[in-house]
Amino acid sequence: MHTYRVQFQEWTCIVEFRRYRHGGGVAIYLVDATDGQPVAMATINPETPVPDGCVAIKDWSENTGMLAALIAAGLVEDTGRRIPCAYTEAALCRLRVTPELH
Numbered sequence: 001m002h003t004y005r006v007q008f009q010e011w012t013c014i015v016e017f018r019r020y021r022h023g024g025g026v027a028i029y030l031v032d033a034t035d036g037q038p039v040a041m042a043t044i045n046p047e048t049p050v051p052d053g054c055v056a057i058k059d060w061s062e063n064t065g066m067l068a069a070l071i072a073a074g075l076v077e078d079t080g081r082r083i084p085c086a087y088t089e090a091a092l093c094r095l096r097v098t099p100e101l102h
Contacts (some may be wrong), residue, residue, distance in 0.1 A: 001100055002097075002100065003015075004036050004073065004075060004097065005033060005073065006024060006030060006069050006070060006072075006073040006075065007072070007073070008030055008031035008039060008040060008042075008065065008066060008069040009065060009069075009071060011030070011033075012032075012033045012034070013030035013032060013039050013040075014030070014031050014032075014033050014036075015028060015029070015030060015073075015075065016028075016029040016030075016031060016092055017029075017099030017100060017101050018101060019101055020045040022045060023045060023049070023050075024047055025043075025050050025056075026043070026046070026054070026055050026099055026101070027041065027043050027055075028041075028042040028043045028055060028057075028070070028075070028090055029041055029042070030042055033088070038061070038097065040062070040063055041056065041058070042055075042057060042063065042070060043055045043056055043057060043058065043090075044056050044057075044058045044064055044085055044090050046083050046084070046085045046090060047085075048083045048084065048085075049055045050083070050092065051092075053094060053095055054079070054092055054093060054094050054095065055076065055092075055093055055095060056083050056090035056091070056092055056093075057070060057076065057090055057091040057093050058090055059090070059091055060088055067091050067093070070093070071093075074096055075095070075096055075097055076094065076095060076096055077093060077094045077096055078092075078093050079092045079093060079094055081092075091092065
């Protein structure tokens with residue numbers, strides 16, 4: 001099992017890949033590398049379908065900087081497309097790794 005690390009804001013995080021119950025898309029969850037406490041849910045599960053091999057990244061509010069952090073870690077590639085969600089848009093990104101799902 002490969003462990004991926006991401007520097008997000010002041011936290012060094014371990015990446016956990018999960019599946020959303022509704023729709024089965026990939027979810028990216030970050031936990032603190034030091035104590036295992038939750039840091040952030042990096043993705044959202046929008047009503048608009050997300051293509052296989054892609055994720056929708058939440059890069060606003062408390063998640064500001066998430067997209068840049070995941071790109072810097074080599075986990076995702078921004079497609080340049082955006083998915084509408086509520087009052088804003090999520091970045092549609094291609095996964096650059098094969099997730100080991102929990």
